[in-house]
Amino acid sequence: MNGKIGGIDLAERRIQSDDKHIQNLAAIVGGEHSILYHKEDLIAYDCDGFTLHKHLPKAVVFPKNTEEVAKLVKYCSDNQLPFLARGAGTGLSGGAIPINGEVIISLVRMKRLLNVDLENRRAVVEPGYVNLKLTNSISDKGYYYAPDPSSQYCCTIGGNVAENAGGAHCLKYGVTTNHILGLEVVLPNGEIIEIGKNGILDTPGYDLLGLLTGSEGTLGIVTKIIVRILKKPEAKQTILAYFDKVSDGSQAVSDIISAGIVPAALEMMDKIAIEGVEAAAFPVGHPKDIEAMLLIEVDGISAGINDQINQILDLCKKRNVREVKVAQNEQESNRWWANRKTGFGAMGAISPDYLVQDGVIPRSKLPEVLDRIQKVSEEYGLRIANIFHAGDGNLHPLVLFDARIPGESEKALKAGSACLKVCADAGGTITGEHGVGIEKKEEMRFVFTDEEIMAQTNIREVFNPNNLLNAGKLFPTPARCVEIKKERKVSHERRKVGTT
Ligand SMILES: Cc1cc2nc3c(=O)[nH]c(=O)nc-3n(C[C@H](O)[C@H](O)[C@H](O)COP(=O)(O)OP(=O)(O)OC[C@H]3O[C@@H](n4cnc5c(N)ncnc54)[C@H](O)[C@@H]3O)c2cc1C
Known part of the structure; x- marks a missing residue:
């Protein structure tokens, strides 16, 4: 491409680096339009949705197909260059942050829908394909x-x-792992493997699909995905319920599940979260003085829907609901969902900065855990809003802070960690869906012993022996880990020479 954009002469943007790695990486992906290496370009890649840590990558490369990914990976591996994969960079735990100055392999150009097989209810996509586009592409069918x-x-x-x-x-339908039937993966040495061949259910051997899904980009780079697609439910309805007490709202959640109803979704927001969403782009007129709001969706065959709704309305009334209503039409339901789904970003309307946390607790502990999170908020002097997938006990405490005030970012991180400790102590865990990344590495110790962490890092070593792919993410280095390894080596040596 020649000419000028915004006063910048594109000809000047040809590879202008003496760095042989930049030149070689550029050659693999086809030249200057498929690589970024100038500082001003790299700044956009110094973090993901977890903005409290920043680090510049060495370069960002944009492969167009699996072969280019494999060549890039092999080049990095042969030349001891740390590297990592990046999708849209919306991760909230820092998984795509290049903390070791990695070469970022961006998958955004691999964004095709390759195949839709309605008969077998599956689709094949490239990794950079945007989630919602899939539903939009098959919805008319x-x-x-x-x-x-x-x-x-x-x-x-x-x-x-x-x-x-x-x-x-995901309350009713499960998380991503329940919808992945096959993967093509580039291993950290550049080899390409297929797992879950052809998307056939239950292949023999180890469950590598399960292992790769959720491995936070530490075992390989996914280059093709076979996903399960579902028939749209015949009918669905959305209910909104307002409570004066959090305990009543959370008890209603337990009552609904105990009654044997499995809503498609069961979401909750507390008072501060409501203040945020009502101040942001999609207000729907929630009362500002309520303590808890439930957004409930039921779906299924038309004949049973009204029974489920009536049961839910009764259960909410038994828990002193102030107001409960059923969406009058799809538009109203969509407005309620837009209000909820933009909830994290809405915190920007009431706070200069916010940190999203992601813990899981047993549903029955909800009121007790929310009380303890309130105490964390008081202890650190920071407001904490709560938006959560209440049906499956997945909390998102949002710690509000102002990074311009010296020390406040550090305080927010500590408050976030304290919220996770509350979840772990309540018998839950430290992430429900946002991953560990760099953000929650140390908090892994709240739920795993050194030995349990090591059992997992041993797996990483098998796939990623040189630790060049996304190093320093997901696991802390257990204090005892190095010692245990040394002890094992010594006893192994002794056995070899028969001196046990
Ligand atoms: C406003 C907002 C709302 C969110 N809501 C939710 C939510 O409801 N539920 C939820 O689960 N998450 C949510 N997230 C978090 C985030 O969107 C998800 O974690 C998402 O899966 C990240 O996808 P991405 O393409 O942005 O990946 P990135 O952020 O680019 O990468 C995330 C991790 O995946 C690795 N990776 C990326 N692509 C590949 C690949 N092809 N092969 C191997 N590794 C790869 C990266 O190395 C990194 O470790 C939210 C984020 C935001 C900003």
Whole structure:
């Protein structure tokens, strides 16, 4: 391409680096339009949705197909260059942050829908294909793709596989791993493998599909994905319920599930979260003085829907609901969902910065856990809003802070960690869907022993022995890990010479 854009002469943007790695990487992907290496371009890639840590990559490359990915990976591996994969960069735990100055392999140019097979209810996509596009492409035929992270309008299915993404409708339909039938993966040495061949259910051997899904880009780079697609439910209805007490709202959640109803979605927002969504782009007129709001969706065959709705309305009334209403039409339901799904970003309307946390707790502990999160908020002097997938106990405490105030970012990180400790102590865990990344590495210790962490890092070593792919993510280095390895080596040596 020649000429000028915004006063910049494009000819000047030809590879202008003496760095032989930049030149060689550029040669693999076909030249200057497929690589970024100038500092001003790299700044856009110094973090993902977790903005509290920043680091410049060495370069960002944009392969167009699996072969180019494999060549890039092999080049990095042969030349000891750290590298990582990146989708849309919406990850909230820092998984795509190049903390070791990695070469970022961006998958955004591999964004095709390769095949739709309605008969076998599956589709094949490239990793950079945006989640919501799949449903939009098959919706007119009566099908959809179930995993629906709130970021689905921009996040990629490759990123969803890496993070095992969830979403509002995962209560009834399961998270990403339940919808992945096959993967093509470039291993950290550049070899290409297929797992879950042809998307056939239950292949023999180890469950590598399960292992790769949710491995946060530490075992390989996903280059093709076979996903399950579902027939759209015959009918669905959305209900909104307002409560004066959080305890009543959370008790209603338990009552609904105990009654044997499995809503497609069961979401909750607290008072501060409501203040945020009502101040942002999609207000719907929630009362500002309520303590808790439930957004409930039921779906299924038309004949049973009204029974489910009536049961839910009764259960909410038994828990002193102030107001409960059923959406009058699809537009109203869509407005309620837009209000909820833009909930994280809405915090920007009431706070200069916010940190999203992601813990899981047993549903029955909801009131107790929310009380303890309130205490964390008081202890750190920071407001904490709560938006969560209440049906499956997946909390998102949003710590509001102002990074311009010295020390406040650090305080927010500590408050976020304290929220995760509350979840772990309540018998839950430290992430439901956003992954561990760099953000929650240390918090892994809240739920795993050194030995349990090591059992997992041993797996990473098998796939990624040189630790060049996304190093320093997902696991802390257990203090005892190095010692245990040394002990094992010594006893192994002793056995070899018969001196046990
Ligand atoms: C407003 C907002 C709302 C969100 N809501 C939800 C939600 O409801 N549920 C939820 O689960 N998440 C949610 N997220 C988090 C995020 O969108 C998901 O984690 C998503 O799956 C990340 O996809 P991505 O394409 O942006 O991946 P990236 O952020 O680019 O990467 C995430 C991780 O995946 C790895 N990776 C990316 N592509 C590949 C690949 N092809 N092969 C191997 N590894 C790869 C990266 O190395 C990194 O470790 C939200 C984020 C935002 C900003």
